[in-house]
């Protein structure tokens with residue numbers, strides 16, 4: 001495979017450590033847009049790299065199932081699969097629709113708009129904690145903090161426990177990265193610890209209900225039945241991981257992109273009304289979730305390529321968001337890009353990101369406040385990437401800026 005064609009091995013997390021292999025994606029879109037990729041630890045998979053094909057696969061959940069072998073790249077045994085299928089991410093309609101309705105209300109544009117001032121206050125507290133130092137590790141001290149605090153609040157996790165969630169989600173999502181994990185068993189332990197934490201929190205909420213997602217899920221019913229303990233655990237796991245890593249990485253990539261494109265950063269500093277289009281461009285540019293997976297439920301076709309029943313299909317947001325047939329000059333970072341119908345949150349269909357409105361709001365508020373208060377912030381050292389072919393992750397970004405007084409003092 002890789003040896004004959006010169007394509008990078010997209011199944012190997014090491015490939016992504018030096019950077020996203022954009023050259024391979026560019027060639028695949030042109031030469032073999034639905035490419036059969038062999039795999040050492042799996043059956044091999046179709047690599048879908050063009051925008052239109054990604055959208056078609058995303059929208060056809062009858063032919064491309066999230067339930068058969070989950071939406072995740074890695075292979076699982078039957079016992080693991082049975083568990084994973086109880087998570088909304090890995091369900092197909094109509095079951096998926098029933099579960100999604102249970103949590104939809106917490107993420108509507110209206111509900112998210114109500115969180116705006118709280119998100120602004122939290123952002124300013126995060127900036128206050130670093131602004132006098134003149135330097136920081138942007139990921140650990142800044143970009144990780146906002147999504148973590150916001151999702152902890154929504155779920156009902158007390159703020160003093162939020163770093164437990166940070167650690168568990170790092171260990172699960174970063175399970176292929178040596179900084180977060182040296183032993184694969186630790187990923188399993190992380191999910192067990194998260195379950196046991198949420199079981200205790202649920203027990204408290206049963207006695208003392210609150211206006212949070214834990215309480216809402218405890219009271220929720222599907223087809224007249226309450227969720228089982230395992231279903232609840234998997235919901236908590238999904239919401240805490242999906243709401244965290246993704247937004248953290250989007251903000252981190254935004255910092256790097258603005259630093260690498262000082263002209264674009266200056267435009268945004270000079271004209272804050274560009275914030276919404278800048279956030280969309282950061283999402284397109286970074287594609288924090290690089291792929292998801294489906295399984296064909298019958299013989300079909302993607303573009304001109306025939307697909308057999310039960311084939312593994314992996315579609316790459318990171319490639320579709322650089323598709324030259326869809327975006328003018330896709331390798332130029334343009335904070336005023338319009339139109340910008342990127343697929344960072346998925347290409348539509350039932351699994352379209354539940355947290356898209358929330359992530360957008362967090363990013364808009366964060367960058368607006370950051371550039372107001374630390375307009376000369378820039379990357380000042382080596383950026384450390386996550387070892388993963390799934391999450392386009394940044395672990396550490398040294399930044400420097402002119403020290404300023406905390407907002408309250410100013």
Ligand code: HEM
Pocket residue numbers: 066071088089090100151238239240242243244246247250287288289292293317343344345346350351352353354355356358359
């Ligand atoms: C920039 C940040 C984010 C990105 C790039 C992102 C990306 C995605 C993508 C691509 C999917 C589609 C999954 C599929 O096709 O199978 C998805 C689903 C999902 N996202 Fe996000 N996400 C982000 C933020 C969030 C946030 C803040 C939450 C809040 C809890 C969240 C919760 C979810 C959930 C629960 C799903 C599964 C939806 C379903 O199965 O119906 N995401 N996300």
